[in-house]
Amino acid sequence: NAGVMQNPRHLVRRRGQEARLRCSPMKGHSHVYWYRQLPEEGLKFMVYLQKENIIDESGMPKERFSAEFPKEGPSILRIQQVVRGDSAAYFCASSPRRGYYGYTFGSGTRLTVV
Amino acid sequence: GQQLNQSPQSMFIQEGEDVSMNCTSSSIFNTWLWYKQDPGEGPVLLIALYKAGELTSNGRLTAQFGITRKDSFLNISASIPSDVGIYFCAGQTNYGGSQGNLIFGKGTKLSVKP
Numbered sequence: 571n572a573g574v575m576q577n578p579r580h581l582v583r584r585r586g587q588e589a590r591l592r593c594s595p596m597k598g599h600s601h602v603y604w605y606r607q608l609p610e611e612g613l614k615f616m617v618y619l620q621k622e623n624i625i626d627e628s629g630m631p632k633e634r635f636s637a638e639f640p641k642e643g644p645s646i647l648r649i650q651q652v653v654r655g656d657s658a659a660y661f662c663a664s665s666p667r668r669g670y671y672g673y674t675f676g677s678g679t680r681l682t683v684v
Numbered sequence: 685g686q687q688l689n690q691s692p693q694s695m696f697i698q699e700g701e702d703v704s705m706n707c708t709s710s711s712i713f714n715t716w717l718w719y720k721q722d723p724g725e726g727p728v729l730l731i732a733l734y735k736a737g738e739l740t741s742n743g744r745l746t747a748q749f750g751i752t753r754k755d756s757f758l759n760i761s762a763s764i765p766s767d768v769g770i771y772f773c774a775g776q777t778n779y780g781g782s783q784g785n786l787i788f789g790k791g792t793k794l795s796v797k798p
Binding site: 574576603605610611612613614615618626628629661663671672673674675676677678 | 688690715717719724725726727728729732772774776785786787788789790791
């Protein structure tokens, strides 16, 4: 009974490259949430997706960031033309239904932009 | 935007001591949650609170949802070395068109007294 799986665990990108972060929710969960954590900070909401739909992207930066959750396969958070300020830990969480907030988080992807 | 004020920022514990931390907000929340995060890992849900005034225990942990719905506290009794980590409160609200994403405090770092 696997939990939320995120990969890669660590990702190093040069400025200007693209970063792709993957998240497979828990079995039976169709709601996925992405959060970002800067050093010494709490998590900040980015985007909430259900299969093939973006429900709430109010926390996503307007440029360079996008997210998808296709019918088949993991959810992807994509950051284009990364900059140093994108360096952070990115966490994905999943839940079985809307309105359930006791999310299960994955172990995160730590992105370092050099 | 909405913010949670979590205190203390850090504290040192001696094995066997009781520990208290709390979160306050200027906004009303519908749900309060407490998470623990170990280094290099994602947050793990400890306790979820859904009703104002609710007091819930999970082993040595006890948390309460404040009656005003603007605060919550977490107590850890008889602390042990594995309690070390960062504890986050998180609140959920539907106000302002939010789809119910979580707002996190900045965390309380628990360390062992030297």
